[in-house]
Amino acid sequence: MSHFRVELRQRAEELVALYPRKRSAMLPLLHLVQEQDGYLSAAGIAEVAELTGTSAADVRGTAAFYDMFHLEPVGKYVVGICTNVACLLAGGQELLEHASETLGCAVGATSDDHLFTLEETECLADCDRAPCVQVNHRYVRTTTAPAFDAMVADLREGRLDADVPAHGTLIRVRRSGGLRVSREELAAERASARAERELREAKG
Amino acid sequence: MAVLDAPRIVSARTEYEDSHTLARFLATGGNDALRKALTMHPEAVAAEVDAASLLGRGGAGFPAGRKWSMLRRSAISYLVVNGDESEPATFKDHFLVERDPHQLVEGVTIAAYALQVSQVFIFLRGEFALGLERVQQAVNDAYETGALGNKIFGSNFSLDVVVHPGAGAYICGEETSLIEALEGKRGFPRIKPPFFPAVTGLYGEPTVVNNVETMSNLPWIVLHGGAAFAALGQGRSTGTRLFALAGQVNRPGVYEIEMAKNTFRDLIFDPALGGGLAPGRSVKAIIPGGVSAPWFSPDQLDVPLGQDEVAEQGSMLGSGSVVVLDDSSCVVRAAWRITKFFSRESCGQCTPCREGSGWIERAMYRLEHGGGREEDLDLLLDLCDNIAPGLTWPPQQTTICVLGPSIPSSVNSAISMFRDDFLAHVRHGGCPHD
Numbered sequence: 001m002s003h004f005r006v007e008l009r010q011r012a013e014e015l016v017a018l019y020p021r022k023r024s025a026m027l028p029l030l031h032l033v034q035e036q037d038g039y040l041s042a043a044g045i046a047e048v049a050e051l052t053g054t055s056a057a058d059v060r061g062t063a064a065f066y067d068m069f070h071l072e073p074v075g076k077y078v079v080g081i082c083t084n085v086a087c088l089l090a091g092g093q094e095l096l097e098h099a100s101e102t103l104g105c106a107v108g109a110t111s112d113d114h115l116f117t118l119e120e121t122e123c124l125a126d127c128d129r130a131p132c133v134q135v136n137h138r139y140v141r142t143t144t145a146p147a148f149d150a151m152v153a154d155l156r157e158g159r160l161d162a163d164v165p166a167h168g169t170l171i172r173v174r175r176s177g178g179l180r181v182s183r184e185e186l187a188a189e190r191a192s193a194r195a196e197r198e199l200r201e202a203k204g
Numbered sequence: 205m206a207v208l209d210a211p212r213i214v215s216a217r218t219e220y221e222d223s224h225t226l227a228r229f230l231a232t233g234g235n236d237a238l239r240k241a242l243t244m245h246p247e248a249v250a251a252e253v254d255a256a257s258l259l260g261r262g263g264a265g266f267p268a269g270r271k272w273s274m275l276r277r278s279a280i281s282y283l284v285v286n287g288d289e290s291e292p293a294t295f296k297d298h299f300l301v302e303r304d305p306h307q308l309v310e311g312v313t314i315a316a317y318a319l320q321v322s323q324v325f326i327f328l329r330g331e332f333a334l335g336l337e338r339v340q341q342a343v344n345d346a347y348e349t350g351a352l353g354n355k356i357f358g359s360n361f362s363l364d365v366v367v368h369p370g371a372g373a374y375i376c377g378e379e380t381s382l383i384e385a386l387e388g389k390r391g392f393p394r395i396k397p398p399f400f401p402a403v404t405g406l407y408g409e410p411t412v413v414n415n416v417e418t419m420s421n422l423p424w425i426v427l428h429g430g431a432a433f434a435a436l437g438q439g440r441s442t443g444t445r446l447f448a449l450a451g452q453v454n455r456p457g458v459y460e461i462e463m464a465k466n467t468f469r470d471l472i473f474d475p476a477l478g479g480g481l482a483p484g485r486s487v488k489a490i491i492p493g494g495v496s497a498p499w500f501s502p503d504q505l506d507v508p509l510g511q512d513e514v515a516e517q518g519s520m521l522g523s524g525s526v527v528v529l530d531d532s533s534c535v536v537r538a539a540w541r542i543t544k545f546f547s548r549e550s551c552g553q554c555t556p557c558r559e560g561s562g563w564i565e566r567a568m569y570r571l572e573h574g575g576g577r578e579e580d581l582d583l584l585l586d587l588c589d590n591i592a593p594g595l596t597w598p599p600q601q602t603t604i605c606v607l608g609p610s611i612p613s614s615v616n617s618a619i620s621m622f623r624d625d626f627l628a629h630v631r632h633g634g635c636p637h638d
Contacts, residue, residue, distance in 0.1 A: 026388030177347025
């Protein structure tokens with residue numbers, strides 16, 4: 001029985017098929033687990049192990065390396081505030097402390113109502129609108145305390161659902177099209193191109 | 205005076221609100237370069253890139269043409285595009301993937317054709333959720349319009365492009381670490397030699413890894429010729445470059461300007477660029493090229509923004525980032541935060557980096573927050589010397605990758621430039637700015 005919902009299981013299998021080796025789909029598949037479960041559930045990890053031909057321990061060990069993967073449940077909205085140097089100069093640290101009060105949770109923790117998890121992030125590459133704030137990895141661009149509070153109120157009321165989808169950085173990414181040539185044909189095409197080049201080089 | 209008459213090579217389309225759409229792309233010369241490239245011999249395309257002397261725009265500034273020629277001697281290969289932009293205060297690739305994803309895909313296709321590669325992976329930071337959507341959409345559009353896939357535009361060239369998300373790790377910008385992540389592993393940089401993925405890369409096969417901005421330059425180079433590109437800039441710094449200006453300036457942002465023709469002063473103060481500092485403020489320090497780079501003082505404002513010009517002054521142009529600290533800022537706090545970053549992002553493989561970054565961070569923390577001692581300054585420099593012996597620039601290497609030797613830059617700069625500020629922190633028992 002698949003832990004993934006039918007649609008996600010299909011997307012997962014399509015992802016695996018994109019790569020010459022199954023294990024390469026590891027990070028995208030883990031993003032899919034978070035899209036469904038919000039974090040890396042044990043059942044999700046087991047399924048990624050099955051899909052990539054690895055073990056659950058291997059998957060967990062790999063996932064633990066990466067900041068975006070949550071090994072514990074998180075809130076509906078993961079709020080990330082950058083305090084790296086450009087944001088520090090723009091008051092990122094103060095905004096983080098303010099956010100902790102507004103959301104009612106410590107940095108790195110989840111609010112009692114499981115709505116928010118607050119994270120102090122490293123640079124999010126949006127430094128001309130510092131300090132940078134992301135919610136579920138969407139830039140919300142609220143650089144002041146009042147703007148942040150208004151944004152949080154909007155989140156609570158569901159007014160930002162269109163801008164801030166649920167977990168999973170691939171939740172709105174769908175691949176269409178692709179190379180309709182088998183790997184064997186492609187390898188043959190590549191080999192003949194290479195032979196041609198080598199012939200030319202031998203001549204030249 | 206700033207020199208602003210150069211053509212905009214990678215950011216022209218971003219003038220439009222809808223610069224990310226297929227309609228705008230096609231209405232503004234989209235795919236013209238790809239169609240032209242497909243009529244050329246692959247090696248002729250590579251020769252144009254060689255003639256352009258295009259330096260890689262990722263950070264190391266290695267000539268893209270040389271990376272390619274090293275590869276072309278070997279057999280099969282992959283092209284991997286590095287869009288894992290994570291160097292603090294660098295945001296020009298973020299700008300390109302969100303604002304002109306089709307140009308990136310066109311550039312990637314041209315590069316793949318020149319290299320005769322049939323599989324490309326575009327590795328984007330996982331935090332770029334919108335960027336991932338837009339680049340995938342651009343790839344989908346390319347398949348739809350025959351610009352990707354089987355026999356592109358009726359040529360004898362077929363290509364598949366896969367958009368691959370990262371998952372939050374600064375180190376994955378290092379190309380061998382990026383390859384590990386692409387293989388589905390922890391992002392540990394690989395032991396060198398071999399130094400170049402062109403020798404042993406993805407799945408052990410020859411692989412070229414190029415930056416997003418590097419790829420985005422290719423359509424213009426193919427359309428206008430490598431010589432036209434090389435005619436811009438000065439010396440080894442050809443063409444234009446995106447500079448990501450951040451920190452305490454009036455108009456932070458991404459600016460495309462001709463390489464080496466403008467100085468830090470131009471970028472920071474020109475009304476069309478940074479627009480100067482807040483009233484009454486002056487420049488205290490500049491961090492050029494990302495937080496891995498040694499800092500500049502206001503005396504160096506007139507250094508041109510060129511690869512060699514900045515290197516001659518003991519720093520690097522690096523990732524194209526420029527951070528301005530004004531005279532109200534606390535340099536101890538800034539340097540502490542940078543060391544905290546390295547401590548968090550060290551992958552942990554090498555002892556000097558793993559242990560050194562944490563130790564430095566703790567010493568910097570107590571200087572900034574109270575409990576710092578005057579001896580800490582010597583301790584810090586000694587720790588830095590252990591990671592990068594001699595504290596030279598470019599630094600000596602004691603670790604597998606360059607993350608470790610990047611740690612001392614900010615600490616060493618801050619202490620040597622602002623020793624009095626550190627002593628004031630010691631006397632005050634914390635930050636006098638608080």
